[in-house]
Amino acid sequence: MNVDSGLNLMAACYGAGALSALLARWSGRLALSVGHLATLAGAVVGLGVSLSVLLGVPGRTLTQPLPALFPFARLSLSVDGLSAYFLLVISLVAVAAAVYGPAYLRTYSPDAGPARQATQVLALNVFVGCMAFLCCAGDAMTFLLFWEGMTLASYVLVVSDDRDGENARAGLLYMVMAHGGTALLLVAFLVLTERAGAFDFAALRAAAGDLDGTTRTTLFFLALVGFGTKAGVVPLHVWLPRAHPAAPSHVSALMSGVMLKVAIYGLLRFAFDILAPVAGPLPSSWGWTVLVVGTTSAVLGVLYALQQHDIKRLLAFHSVENIGIILIGVGLAMILWRREGVGGVLATVALTAALLHTLNHAAFKGLLFLGAGSVISRTHVRNMEELGGLARRMPWTAGLFLLGAVAISALPPLNGFVSEWLTFQALLGGAGRFHGPAGLVIVFSAAMLALTGGLAAACFAKAFGVTFLGRPRTAHAEHATEAPPSMIVGMAWLGALCVALGVAPGYAMRLLDAPTAGLLHGPGASAVVTARGPMVLSAGLTASGTAATAISMTMVTALLIALTAIAWVLRRGSRRGPPRAAPTWACGMSPTSRFDYTATAFAKPLRFVFATLYRPRREVIRETAGTPYVVRRIHYAGEVVDLAETQIYHRVQRGISSLSQSIRARSTGRIHGYIGFVLAALFVALLLFGVDQ
Amino acid sequence: MSAETVRTIIDDLGALLLFTMILILAAGQIYRAIYAVAAQSLLIAIAAAVLATATGNTDLWVIAGITLTVKTIVLPWVLHRVVRRMNVRREVEPVIPVAATLALAVMVVVMSFHLSATLGPVNQAITGNALPVGIALTLLGVLVMATGKTALNQMVGLFASENGIFFTAMAVTQGMPLIIEIGVILDVILAVLVMAIMVLRVRSTVDADIAGLDRLKG
Numbered sequence: 001m002n003v004d005s006g007l008n009l010m011a012a013c014y015g016a017g018a019l020s021a022l023l024a025r026w027s028g029r030l031a032l033s034v035g036h037l038a039t040l041a042g043a044v045v046g047l048g049v050s051l052s053v054l055l056g057v058p059g060r061t062l063t064q065p066l067p068a069l070f071p072f073a074r075l076s077l078s079v080d081g082l083s084a085y086f087l088l089v090i091s092l093v094a095v096a097a098a099v100y101g102p103a104y105l106r107t108y109s110p111d112a113g114p115a116r117q118a119t120q121v122l123a124l125n126v127f128v129g130c131m132a133f134l135c136c137a138g139d140a141m142t143f144l145l146f147w148e149g150m151t152l153a154s155y156v157l158v159v160s161d162d163r164d165g166e167n168a169r170a171g172l173l174y175m176v177m178a179h180g181g182t183a184l185l186l187v188a189f190l191v192l193t194e195r196a197g198a199f200d201f202a203a204l205r206a207a208a209g210d211l212d213g214t215t216r217t218t219l220f221f222l223a224l225v226g227f228g229t230k231a232g233v234v235p236l237h238v239w240l241p242r243a244h245p246a247a248p249s250h251v252s253a254l255m256s257g258v259m260l261k262v263a264i265y266g267l268l269r270f271a272f273d274i275l276a277p278v279a280g281p282l283p284s285s286w287g288w289t290v291l292v293v294g295t296t297s298a299v300l301g302v303l304y305a306l307q308q309h310d311i312k313r314l315l316a317f318h319s320v321e322n323i324g325i326i327l328i329g330v331g332l333a334m335i336l337w338r339r340e341g342v343g344g345v346l347a348t349v350a351l352t353a354a355l356l357h358t359l360n361h362a363a364f365k366g367l368l369f370l371g372a373g374s375v376i377s378r379t380h381v382r383n384m385e386e387l388g389g390l391a392r393r394m395p396w397t398a399g400l401f402l403l404g405a406v407a408i409s410a411l412p413p414l415n416g417f418v419s420e421w422l423t424f425q426a427l428l429g430g431a432g433r434f435h436g437p438a439g440l441v442i443v444f445s446a447a448m449l450a451l452t453g454g455l456a457a458a459c460f461a462k463a464f465g466v467t468f469l470g471r472p473r474t475a476h477a478e479h480a481t482e483a484p485p486s487m488i489v490g491m492a493w494l495g496a497l498c499v500a501l502g503v504a505p506g507y508a509m510r511l512l513d514a515p516t517a518g519l520l521h522g523p524g525a526s527a528v529v530t531a532r533g534p535m536v537l538s539a540g541l542t543a544s545g546t547a548a549t550a551i552s553m554t555m556v557t558a559l560l561i562a563l564t565a566i567a568w569v570l571r572r573g574s575r576r577g578p579p580r581a582a583p584t585w586a587c588g589m590s591p592t593s594r595f596d597y598t599a600t601a602f603a604k605p606l607r608f609v610f611a612t613l614y615r616p617r618r619e620v621i622r623e624t625a626g627t628p629y630v631v632r633r634i635h636y637a638g639e640v641v642d643l644a645e646t647q648i649y650h651r652v653q654r655g656i657s658s659l660s661q662s663i664r665a666r667s668t669g670r671i672h673g674y675i676g677f678v679l680a681a682l683f684v685a686l687l688l689f690g691v692d693q
Numbered sequence: 694m695s696a697e698t699v700r701t702i703i704d705d706l707g708a709l710l711l712f713t714m715i716l717i718l719a720a721g722q723i724y725r726a727i728y729a730v731a732a733q734s735l736l737i738a739i740a741a742a743v744l745a746t747a748t749g750n751t752d753l754w755v756i757a758g759i760t761l762t763v764k765t766i767v768l769p770w771v772l773h774r775v776v777r778r779m780n781v782r783r784e785v786e787p788v789i790p791v792a793a794t795l796a797l798a799v800m801v802v803v804m805s806f807h808l809s810a811t812l813g814p815v816n817q818a819i820t821g822n823a824l825p826v827g828i829a830l831t832l833l834g835v836l837v838m839a840t841g842k843t844a845l846n847q848m849v850g851l852f853a854s855e856n857g858i859f860f861t862a863m864a865v866t867q868g869m870p871l872i873i874e875i876g877v878i879l880d881v882i883l884a885v886l887v888m889a890i891m892v893l894r895v896r897s898t899v900d901a902d903i904a905g906l907d908r909l910k911g
Binding site: 071676678683686687 | 788804828835838842870872907909
């Protein structure tokens, strides 16, 4: 497909989708269907565009001017390998969300008025369209415009669903944090545009070449905090576990699976493409900071996820974890890139791992959010403790959720394993190239990544077990039924992606060629990782490839299937007599669903181990009948705190309120006084600075 | 038109603008202040038209048209309506005596002229004394806001101050980009509309004006 016309077509699809909100005048359901259909069309066109760039002539950048909206900036789109790759990630998840969306919205809120449906359709199309075109932006102005559009549209979606106070607060927090981050980005970009005298990225690149080291590093850290706020790295993540669960589930999938990745795109574009020095490695403070931040986010994200009982909040915390894993790869690539004697192809491996994990996380996190959404649309309950026993009632959802859970826990043969394996290879390879404390940091990071994988598995054992296994704990769970087919199809699309990327990742490496080669000006991903053919992944650490670790996911899968089959056959052969159904022995009591393992109980050992981190609060009230031996009722309440929230945000909050208290004591409240004060200040300023010159 | 004629016309218009400003400052009744500010806007529209013919900048014609419709007719009408709807005493109640206000105004005007004398490069041939007049109008508008007791006075003050900004921008740069001028006008329209609605609402629910706002302070 011609890329120029593809972009036009994509814009037309999303525009038509946004306009279809007008159909809600006649029928809200019609607006929902048409709007999501337009999103689907836009996403499919986006897939076509991105694939044609990724598989087309390498190293080509396509630019397309946009109509001039401002007298001071020329707007343009520019698609290169990196843009196309992120466009691919966005489109893949958007396809699933568009298929899944209408049925979900109809079942979750059947009594929603046409106004709300129109808002959701409009905001969804604007949201997805802005993300898609953000990755194709060719200048800072376009980039920031779409960035802002993405933020505003997602805010509308966050507050659109349940109109209660908590959603409104989550939306407000999101809005404040997002705009704080955008403000820093604005500063970073405007410093460059002011030097360049133009907005397009090529001019910024040229302007960045003349920067001195301090300014360059300052700009990078501004951008890191700005993009990090959107990506939800610790400690800037506080908005994420509140805002993501509040949105409709397919939007949560888009926000967690895709929107965070757009921030990663921004960081890669800004650091590697625009701000990087013309020659030589990146300043070493950049990569190490990103590595440490990534490691912290990964570990803390999964630790906080373990203690969540709201299924969507749990998934949102896992996004913090996975962004951490992606940033570990990015940080490592920054450290190793162009560094004499240590870098080489290892930087490519690290960046490949990060980019592949971006795609993988989009697939499995999207799948998990859609799975959670299909549970929620049927039960209207988000607390896992009130679910249970859904595997029998919603078999398809349960199976697909399990698939996603295995993938996110980085277990073979699914896709999460592949990218974490590559991250490990890059870390272990990198650790060997540095000596002293630097090497230790990398080894520590690898150890933390291993811990993260283990904890994620524990967390999803809890999430899946408590939600889908056992017996239903409430009537909501008991009367649940399977989700409608279109929702299953949406999930199955992402599930298939997880399996395909897990079983045959070598074939996906071709897609990573253009972004890695374009960004690092070195060999492409497939030349390094699949040097021995698409069936074998290797880190390619030495030229001959002899000392390199290698793995064939296809063989691993075959082996796993064979082992399972053997175990099944053996077990079948050893079975004597037919199975007999009998009631469970429970010491003379009849077992109820309250006997099942709860989520709180499951996470308790870890709550003990990491008590310094969680600062758990626990309250047990016993109601006894006369004597202490007859307990009528036990009331248990417990919670853990988010350390970033209590240690950083609450302190800032207290500081601001005490400051405003002291200002309040000095203000008169008389408006004339204030205006007079402004006038006098103007007067004095004019006299001081105006006359002297 | 020769440059000399334009310069004379702009200077005369500047004098008239300052005169309308004095009228606003000294107005005993709110209606008079509104008429004065409408007249001021009319003068600005004329100034824009004169500059448009002199410089051949077509954007200035658009600006003159917008100023004439919006600031000379629509906004004064809105203010007039608010006064009628509020149905309150129409006398202006100054915070400080009118004589003191006028003395302050004289100081502001003198300082503006003194200030602009030092800003050589900006003082362009065609615009003559427009710069000090613009600065004076802007600051005097704020003075109106500071000395008026009711919200209506402050709306008038904001309006006049904005006229000053407009005159300065127009005279000094001979027409800023159209989008910026339109943006400034939109700002004022919105501000006046929002304030008008607020004033009516506040008046109808709690029967208080901004002088009573200090009671809100905790």
